[in-house]
Amino acid sequence: MERLQFKKVLLILLMFVILFVLLTITNLFASGYIKRIVIGLGINIILVVSLNLSNGFTGVFSLGHIGFMAIGAYTSAVLTLPILLKTVNLPNLFPWLGYLEMSFLPAALIGGFVSMIIALLVGLPLLRLNGSYISVATMGFLVIVRVILINWDAVTRGARTFSGVPSYTTIWNVWIWVVLTTYVVLQLKNSSFGRRTMAMRDNEIAAQSLGINKLRVRLLAFCLSAFFTGIAGALWAHFIMSFSPNSFYFSKAFSVITMLIVGGLGSISGSVVGSVAITILSEVLRNLERSFNLGFIHIPPLYGASQVIMAVIFILILVFKPNGISNGKEINFLKITKGPFLSRKQKEVF
Amino acid sequence: MKMLKLEQVKVYYGHVQVLKGLSLEVEKGELVSLLGANGAGKSTTLMTISGILHPTSGHIYYEGQDISQLDAKDIVHLGIVHCPEGRRIFGGLTVLENLRMGAVCRKDKSRFQIDLDEIYSLFPILRERRKQMSSTLSGGEQQMLAIGRALIAQPRLLMLDEPSLGLAPIIVQGIFKVIRQLHEKGITILLVEQNARQALTVADRCYVMETGNIVLNGSSAELGANPEIEKIYLGQAPEAGKL
Amino acid sequence: MTPFEFLLQQGINAISIGSLYALMAVGLAMVFGILRLINFAHGDLIMVGSYTTVLLMGVGVPFEWAAIAGIAASTITGLVMERVTYRPLRGAPDVAMLLTSFAVTIFLENLAIILFSPTSRPFFLPGVLNPVLEFGHLYISGLNIIAIIISVILLVFLTLFVTRTEAGISMRAASQDLVAARLMGINVNYVIATAFAIGSFLAGIVGILWSARVGKIDPLMGFYPVLKAFVASVIGGLGSIPGAVLGGYTLGILEILLQGFLPPVLTPFRDAFVFIILIILLIFRPNGILGSSERDKI
Numbered sequence: 008m009e010r011l012q013f014k015k016v017l018l019i020l021l022m023f024v025i026l027f028v029l030l031t032i033t034n035l036f037a038s039g040y041i042k043r044i045v046i047g048l049g050i051n052i053i054l055v056v057s058l059n060l061s062n063g064f065t066g067v068f069s070l071g072h073i074g075f076m077a078i079g080a081y082t083s084a085v086l087t088l089p090i091l092l093k094t095v096n097l098p099n100l101f102p103w104l105g106y107l108e109m110s111f112l113p114a115a116l117i118g119g120f121v122s123m124i125i126a127l128l129v130g131l132p133l134l135r136l137n138g139s140y141i142s143v144a145t146m147g148f149l150v151i152v153r154v155i156l157i158n159w160d161a162v163t164r165g166a167r168t169f170s171g172v173p174s175y176t177t178i179w180n181v182w183i184w185v186v187l188t189t190y191v192v193l194q195l196k197n198s199s200f201g202r203r204t205m206a207m208r209d210n211e212i213a214a215q216s217l218g219i220n221k222l223r224v225r226l227l228a229f230c231l232s233a234f235f236t237g238i239a240g241a242l243w244a245h246f247i248m249s250f251s252p253n254s255f256y257f258s259k260a261f262s263v264i265t266m267l268i269v270g271g272l273g274s275i276s277g278s279v280v281g282s283v284a285i286t287i288l289s290e291v292l293r294n295l296e297r298s299f300n301l302g303f304i305h306i307p308p309l310y311g312a313s314q315v316i317m318a319v320i321f322i323l324i325l326v327f328k329p330n331g332i333s334n335g336k337e338i339n340f341l342k343i344t345k346g347p348f349l350s351r352k353q354k355e356v357f
Numbered sequence: 358m359k360m361l362k363l364e365q366v367k368v369y370y371g372h373v374q375v376l377k378g379l380s381l382e383v384e385k386g387e388l389v390s391l392l393g394a395n396g397a398g399k400s401t402t403l404m405t406i407s408g409i410l411h412p413t414s415g416h417i418y419y420e421g422q423d424i425s426q427l428d429a430k431d432i433v434h435l436g437i438v439h440c441p442e443g444r445r446i447f448g449g450l451t452v453l454e455n456l457r458m459g460a461v462c463r464k465d466k467s468r469f470q471i472d473l474d475e476i477y478s479l480f481p482i483l484r485e486r487r488k489q490m491s492s493t494l495s496g497g498e499q500q501m502l503a504i505g506r507a508l509i510a511q512p513r514l515l516m517l518d519e520p521s522l523g524l525a526p527i528i529v530q531g532i533f534k535v536i537r538q539l540h541e542k543g544i545t546i547l548l549v550e551q552n553a554r555q556a557l558t559v560a561d562r563c564y565v566m567e568t569g570n571i572v573l574n575g576s577s578a579e580l581g582a583n584p585e586i587e588k589i590y591l592g593q594a595p596e597a598g599k600l
Numbered sequence: 601m602t603p604f605e606f607l608l609q610q611g612i613n614a615i616s617i618g619s620l621y622a623l624m625a626v627g628l629a630m631v632f633g634i635l636r637l638i639n640f641a642h643g644d645l646i647m648v649g650s651y652t653t654v655l656l657m658g659v660g661v662p663f664e665w666a667a668i669a670g671i672a673a674s675t676i677t678g679l680v681m682e683r684v685t686y687r688p689l690r691g692a693p694d695v696a697m698l699l700t701s702f703a704v705t706i707f708l709e710n711l712a713i714i715l716f717s718p719t720s721r722p723f724f725l726p727g728v729l730n731p732v733l734e735f736g737h738l739y740i741s742g743l744n745i746i747a748i749i750i751s752v753i754l755l756v757f758l759t760l761f762v763t764r765t766e767a768g769i770s771m772r773a774a775s776q777d778l779v780a781a782r783l784m785g786i787n788v789n790y791v792i793a794t795a796f797a798i799g800s801f802l803a804g805i806v807g808i809l810w811s812a813r814v815g816k817i818d819p820l821m822g823f824y825p826v827l828k829a830f831v832a833s834v835i836g837g838l839g840s841i842p843g844a845v846l847g848g849y850t851l852g853i854l855e856i857l858l859q860g861f862l863p864p865v866l867t868p869f870r871d872a873f874v875f876i877i878l879i880i881l882l883i884f885r886p887n888g889i890l891g892s893s894e895r896d897k898i
Contacts, residue, residue, distance in 0.1 A: 068695045068698075068699075132879075132883050133879070133882075136882055138694050138695060139636075139638060139695065139698055140882050140886065142695065142698055143638065143698075143882070144879050144882055146875075147875030147878055148879075150872060150875050151876065154869055154872040155872075158869065258706075261703075261706055264699065309714050310713060310714065310718075311714045311718075312710070312714055314706055314707075314710040315710045315711050317706070318704070318706040318710070319703075321703040322685055322700055322704070322707070325699065325700050325703070326688045329692065329696060
């Protein structure tokens with residue numbers, strides 16, 4: 008046992024060191040383009056890992072989590088926007104907000120908390136429903152968030168671009184949050200809470216008979232996940248510096264879900280791998296969308312091509328490897344933990 | 358050649374192994390009963406024979422043909438009809454519509470009305486209620502409908518899963534009287550029952566299952582006299598018979 | 601216009617829209633009943649049919665043939681969809697099926713964007729099919745009447761199909777208990793394919809009528825209709841065909857009422873309203889207006 012512990016700690020330390028080294032090298036030597044990809048990747052990992060917390064363990068599959076990202080983004084953006092810009096861009100903002108200009112960390116944290124509170128309000132009625140209905144309802148949540156964003160001009164500038172967000176996101180603060188989020192979610196998974204959620208996922212009736220409160224477990228996972236998604240939103244807002252409600256709609260939702268499924272529901276290390284794979288793939292495909300010459304054939308820009316290819320990959324994964332790259336288990340060099348979620352074995356007969 | 362032969366059948370339900378190398382056989386014209394406590398795997402056995410589940414290893418032979426991996430609809434067409442546990446009639450359909458569903462697998466639809474009349478003479482109440490929504494039928498009537506529906510499918514091997522489940526003793530008597538009649542007509546029957554006492558009154562032979570395997574088998578007479586059975590499945594005192 | 605005339609005009613409008621929702625909802629209900637799948641890609645079948653029709657008319661094909669081709673295209677697309685993406689996933693948890701239907705939607709929509717550009721194109725119905733009927737001050741669009749007539753005819757045929765034919769009864773049986781249906785020897789693959797075929801066929805027809813109503817087509821045109829069809833299904837009780845019809849007409853009437861009586865300040869929120877209604881229904885009456893408020897225990 009002791010040797011196992013020692014090995015584990017060593018492994019984690021090693022991973023930290025490698026990460027640190029990689030990030031330092033990127034920061035110092037990589038081009039702006041690569042740096043941006045690494046930051047984007049970090050934000051994606053936070054999004055996917057937190058989505059996994061909500062969707063991978065409790066029998067909930069939220070389709071509207073990007074709504075929380077939007078809430079985090081807009082909250083943090085409005086709080087940190089320089090007062091001067093506020094008077095120009097957001098003339099009708101609440102007076103007290105107009106004089107506020109926060110620094111990054113408090114603003115991001117508030118963004119996360121606002122998301123969490125809204126998650127609580129939304130989750131209380133919705134998380135009692137069963138499976139697919141929750142999914143459709145959360146889809147509704149996303150649409151409603153978007154409608155509010157578009158219409159609450161005073162705060163969000165409506166459908167117009169919200170620009171001028173100060174550039175606070177760096178490789179370091181993104182990846183610190185990546186490590187933090189991953190750590191928290193992994194700890195939760197391996198805790199008694201995690202065991203309760205797994206029990207619920209595998210056999211709801213048995214779990215309930217053991218006194219595990221379905222709503223409470225789901226709410227906890229949902230709200231915590233919303234917090235981190237909100238943080239990711241804030242990080243993203245200060246990375247991209249200008250955005251509009253369209254940035255937080257179904258195509259973003261779908262790409263995050265793709266990363267989640269490719270990585271494997273329920274596996275945190277899978278989420279990381281999935282994010283890396285799909286982020287890189289997206290970049291490659293995005294380049295394809297610009298027109299290029301294949302020999303003497305001129306291929307015009309194919310907007311939407313990357314989405315089409317992603318959709319196909321998504322379907323292929325669901326059909327052939329529904330538990331993702333990780334097969335639903337943690338990619339662990341030492342021992343393997345919990346088993347697959349999307350099992351298509353002989354089920355549901357009786 | 359036996360009509361039905363299972364050889365070392367292993368079946369998994371998800372990750373749990375439910376049948377652990379089951380072997381049994383049924384001769385043509387026999388009424389064989391499969392007994393055992395809840396969770397022993399009796400229903401799983403029937404589900405595997407009828408093709409809803411498939412064995413991961415082992416074989417199922419029907420009149421010499423290996424049917425282990427066939428799809429359920431093909432197995433029905435071969436003449437094996439499974440009347441499932443809990444009756445599972447189509448509640449939103451009328452009695453007549455349910456019976457029509459039994460006839461789906463038949464090649465000659467012309468005899469349908471004739472066979473329907475036979476079912477009605479076996480279960481007169483069904484004729485009376487033929488236009489009624491079957492979810493409004495009583496438990497006993499639903500069981501009759503389920504059996505009638507299975508019979509319309511012209512089974513050569515009829516499998517009944519717990520026909521006495523949840524029914525009052527009087528009704529159970531009626532059902533078993535019909536089962537006896539069917540047996541006398543020559544239909545081969547594989548009967549799963551928790552109510553061992555009843556089963557022993559109609560069956561030629563019995564198998565007793567426990568956690569995925571056969572632990573005892575023999576003729577009804579032998580098992581009826583066996584004190585083990587008496588103790589485990591029929592309760593200590595004869596009055597405690599209903600399981 | 602007298603109040604009566606106004607009511608009549610709006611009433612016809614409501615029933616006409618309700619008919620379209622009903623036809624769509626029926627398609628969704630048939631598939632959901634058997635597979636427990638909410639097929640969001642159903643909306644894109646409208647798009648496929650409409651685009652086929654428009655493109656063929658664009659090269660000179662007369663409307664009747666273009667429309668038939670469009671309906672055929674929808675039907676075929678629906679069948680291919682079933683065979684290629686949903687059948688391999690039979691037995692998978694509901695969530696996987698739902699996600700797949702989203703992937704199919706994204707696939708079809710973006711494919712259309714690549715092939716046809718995201719901008720909308722006009723849809724012209726030959727004048728003879730869209731007369732404007734005058735009754736004094738009352739103007740009724742002939743299209744509405746046609747839509748209602750076609751829908752009623754289709755629904756009658758559908759009812760006959762599910763109550764009188766073996767295939768139709770098998771479909772109802774399969775949606776009540778799939779395992780029992782298999783035990784009866786019912787060929788579940790055929791039944792499911794039939795459900796998809798009928799649903800897609802109806803979607804194709806809705807496509808023509810819808811595009812004619814709106815006057816244009818675009819790659820994302822299926823998104824709102826399928827959403828509304830889903831709400832209509834839930835109103836009537838998900839999975840029930842008569843429920844879908846009831847839900848469709850109810851939603852149509854509700855929509856016209858909202859249109860007429862919603863205070864202007866809330867108009868931009870109309871899209872969100874569809875979802876708000878849906879969420880309220882899911883929470884309080886998941887089995888539809890007529891159903892119980894009891895949720896499945898599992």
